[in-house]
Amino acid sequence: MIALRDIRKAYSTEFTRLEVLKGIELTIEDGEYVSIMGSSGSGKSTLLNILGILDDYDSGTYHLDNTLISKDLSQKEAAYYRNRFIGFVFQSFNLLNFKTAQENVALPLYYQKISRKERSDLAMHHLEQVGLAEWATHFPNQLSGGQQQRVAIARALATNPKVILADEPTGALDSKTSHEVMEIFDRVNAEGKTLILVTHEMDIAHRTKRIIHIKDGLILKDGV
Amino acid sequence: MFNRDTWQEIWMTIKQHKLRTFLTVLGVFWGVFMLIFMLGMGSGLENAVFRDFGNRATNIMYVWSSSTSLPYQGYQPGRFPRLNFDDLEAIKQQVKGVGFIAPRTRLDAKVVHGETAETYEIRGELSQMIKVEALKVYHGRYISDLDNDESRKVAVLGTRTAEVLFGRNVGEAIGQYVTINGAEFLVVGIFGPRVIKPWTEDDQEAVVIPLTTMHRTFGMDGRVHYFAVSAQEGYRIAQIEPQVRSLLKARHHVAPNDPRGIGGFNLEAEFQQVRGLFDGISAFLWIVGIGTLLAGIVGVSNIMLIVVKERTKEIGIRKAIGATPASIISSILTESIFITAVSGYLGLLAGVLVIGGINLLMEQASVDSQMFYNPEVNLGIAIGAMVLLTIAGTVAGLIPAMMAARVNPVVALKDE
Numbered sequence: 001m002i003a004l005r006d007i008r009k010a011y012s013t014e015f016t017r018l019e020v021l022k023g024i025e026l027t028i029e030d031g032e033y034v035s036i037m038g039s040s041g042s043g044k045s046t047l048l049n050i051l052g053i054l055d056d057y058d059s060g061t062y063h064l065d066n067t068l069i070s071k072d073l074s075q076k077e078a079a080y081y082r083n084r085f086i087g088f089v090f091q092s093f094n095l096l097n098f099k100t101a102q103e104n105v106a107l108p109l110y111y112q113k114i115s116r117k118e119r120s121d122l123a124m125h126h127l128e129q130v131g132l133a134e135w136a137t138h139f140p141n142q143l144s145g146g147q148q149q150r151v152a153i154a155r156a157l158a159t160n161p162k163v164i165l166a167d168e169p170t171g172a173l174d175s176k177t178s179h180e181v182m183e184i185f186d187r188v189n190a191e192g193k194t195l196i197l198v199t200h201e202m203d204i205a206h207r208t209k210r211i212i213h214i215k216d217g218l219i220l221k222d223g224v
Numbered sequence: 225m226f227n228r229d230t231w232q233e234i235w236m237t238i239k240q241h242k243l244r245t246f247l248t249v250l251g252v253f254w255g256v257f258m259l260i261f262m263l264g265m266g267s268g269l270e271n272a273v274f275r276d277f278g279n280r281a282t283n284i285m286y287v288w289s290s291s292t293s294l295p296y297q298g299y300q301p302g303r304f305p306r307l308n309f310d311d312l313e314a315i316k317q318q319v320k321g322v323g324f325i326a327p328r329t330r331l332d333a334k335v336v337h338g339e340t341a342e343t344y345e346i347r348g349e350l351s352q353m354i355k356v357e358a359l360k361v362y363h364g365r366y367i368s369d370l371d372n373d374e375s376r377k378v379a380v381l382g383t384r385t386a387e388v389l390f391g392r393n394v395g396e397a398i399g400q401y402v403t404i405n406g407a408e409f410l411v412v413g414i415f416g417p418r419v420i421k422p423w424t425e426d427d428q429e430a431v432v433i434p435l436t437t438m439h440r441t442f443g444m445d446g447r448v449h450y451f452a453v454s455a456q457e458g459y460r461i462a463q464i465e466p467q468v469r470s471l472l473k474a475r476h477h478v479a480p481n482d483p484r485g486i487g488g489f490n491l492e493a494e495f496q497q498v499r500g501l502f503d504g505i506s507a508f509l510w511i512v513g514i515g516t517l518l519a520g521i522v523g524v525s526n527i528m529l530i531v532v533k534e535r536t537k538e539i540g541i542r543k544a545i546g547a548t549p550a551s552i553i554s555s556i557l558t559e560s561i562f563i564t565a566v567s568g569y570l571g572l573l574a575g576v577l578v579i580g581g582i583n584l585l586m587e588q589a590s591v592d593s594q595m596f597y598n599p600e601v602n603l604g605i606a607i608g609a610m611v612l613l614t615i616a617g618t619v620a621g622l623i624p625a626m627m628a629a630r631v632n633p634v635v636a637l638k639d640e
């Protein structure tokens with residue numbers, strides 16, 4: 001599903017050059033449930049953004065579902081792959097405040113030019129999956145943090161992507177709601193979806209089936 | 225680009241930022257309104273001035289005589305050439321492009337009806353002077369060619385003269401008789417100036433009779449004091465004037481280089497001058513109007529920039545879930561064009577309504593101002609303004625849209 005070979009990434013400012021990823025080798029199979037751990041600034045988010053084609057890399061190769069994700073894709077191609085292959089879940093939910101839960105979930109489908117009716121049906125279906133069918137017409141600010149994150153997960157699932165990427169999805173939640181959110185992830189993975197999440201919390205990481213430790217831009221330890 | 229979702233998005237942003245949208249709309253609205261309003265008012269001024277010109281045919285020249293200033297062919301300077309009936313015939317035959325000639329000979333005479341006797345200006349004319357000057361017939365008819373052919377004793381009275389002699393109901397004068405210097409004349413019409421102005425009072429008090437009658441009855445010996453010459457279609461009066469003058473100079477023994485002797489005047493040069501003045505005013509109004517409009521558009525561009533800044537996060541989210549740069553650009557552009565076009569259209573509408581309203585009010589209240597008449601908005605200008613606006617909206621949205629397309633989702637979504 002995912003194959004990274006010698007991926008390198010550096011951020012250059014005017015005076016300094018910061019090497020964040022120094023040659024990542026990583027293979028993730030279809031249906032895996034993976035967490036990425038590491039200290040702050042170790043490059044977890046950078047790695048996840050490269051996986052999600054939000055960010056580009058400097059050298060190496062990245063294959064996603066046997067498709068080469070070139071390091072200099074056009075913005076249009078990147079948008080296409082992002083839309084078809086990837087579902088993102090963020091720490092701070094990143095829902096659009098002026099859209100209802102259902103409209104938020106439907107938004108990725110809009111960029112696939114799916115008809116209005118079909119969009120809202122699909123969105124409703126995915127809201128049901130995360131147990132928020134009754135909240136469909138609520139706006140994000142009328143929902144709790146846990147509920148917002150579940151809407152975000154429904155949005156990530158809406159396009160039926162190949163992989164779900166979550167950057168500290170429970171980072172803004174208390175332990176009880178974290179638990180609820182993880183239950184949804186567990187179930188999504190059980191249904192066969194590949195899932196990669198970044199976390200600081202050990203107990204969250206231990207719910208996944210594989211833990212990758214990153215330190216100083218390299219994979220330190222890979223396994224359970 | 226123009227599907228229901230795009231409109232919903234636009235509607236959303238507008239609803240979210242009511243005040244900001246309102247201010248933007250106001251800027252463009254005001255710009256277009258001012259442009260249309262000013263051009264409309266300008267047309268009011270212009271129409272008022274050209275109304276006077278329009279009624280006074282601009283293809284007309286006046287010719288008169290005055291005392292000579294140079295000796296010529298044995299004649300001393302200071303001689304006063306006398307224009308006469310034969311001159312008219314000569315001009316008609318020898319100058320190409322002459323339309324009609326409308327002569328006038330004047331005489332102050334005592335006009336009597338019943339107990340009332342007053343001295344008025346008597347004008348001997350052929351039939352055409354009414355076409356040349358801003359005059360109109362209020363009752364009855366004007367002097368005709370037949371009147372002249374038969375030297376009939378008929379008279380057309382100025383409105384005020386008729387009032388003095390026959391009282392308020394001037395129409396009743398027709399069919400009655402007046403006595404001019406002892407000779408009886410049948411009143412056949414009442415005429416007067418089209419617009420009453422200080423300088424048209426003479427016309428209200430004049431009495432017009434056939435020129436041939438004047439010659440015979442009052443012993444004027446074929447004299448013509450001055451006359452108007454019109455140019456035929458396709459001829460310019462400015463070209464005819466020198467020909468007429470040199471012909472008359474030759475006929476009356478006036479030195480060809482004498483600036484006096486035979487006088488001439490035509491409105492063409494004045495007409496062109498006033499035309500030029502109004503073209504200047506109109507250009508000025510356009511510049512000011514477009515300046516105002518431009519300010520409004522810079523406003524839109526500014527607002528859209530702020531919109532993009534404020535929505536950086538939103539744009540980042542959209543990109544993360546698959547929005548293409550093109551879709552982002554198109555949504556910002558559509559929004560910008562929409563706001564500009566709607567507010568511009570409202571401004572256009574308001575401008576047209578206000579100008580139309582002023583026109584209607586003036587007509588209903590019969591306001592007759594020398595300075596202002598029949599303001600109007602040219603359809604071409606209105607369409608031009610709409611096209612301009614759409615382009616302006618695109619331009620206004622372009623920079624913000626490019627900025628939006630360049631938003632880096634990683635940076636935009638960085639969690640604090």
Ligand SMILES: Nc1ncnc2c1ncn2[C@@H]1O[C@H](COP(=O)(O)OP(=O)(O)OP(=O)(O)O)[C@@H](O)[C@H]1O
Pocket residue numbers: 011012018020038039040041042043044045046047
């Ligand atoms: N756009 C950027 N420009 C410059 N430096 C950056 C940029 N993004 C990240 N960095 C730097 O790269 C390093 C890795 O950042 P990254 O966000 O991947 O860390 P992380 O492992 O996700 O940390 P955290 O656990 O705090 O989220 C950090 O030192 C960060 O300051």
Ligand SMILES: [Mg+2]
Pocket residue numbers: 044045046167
């Ligand atoms: Mg991070």
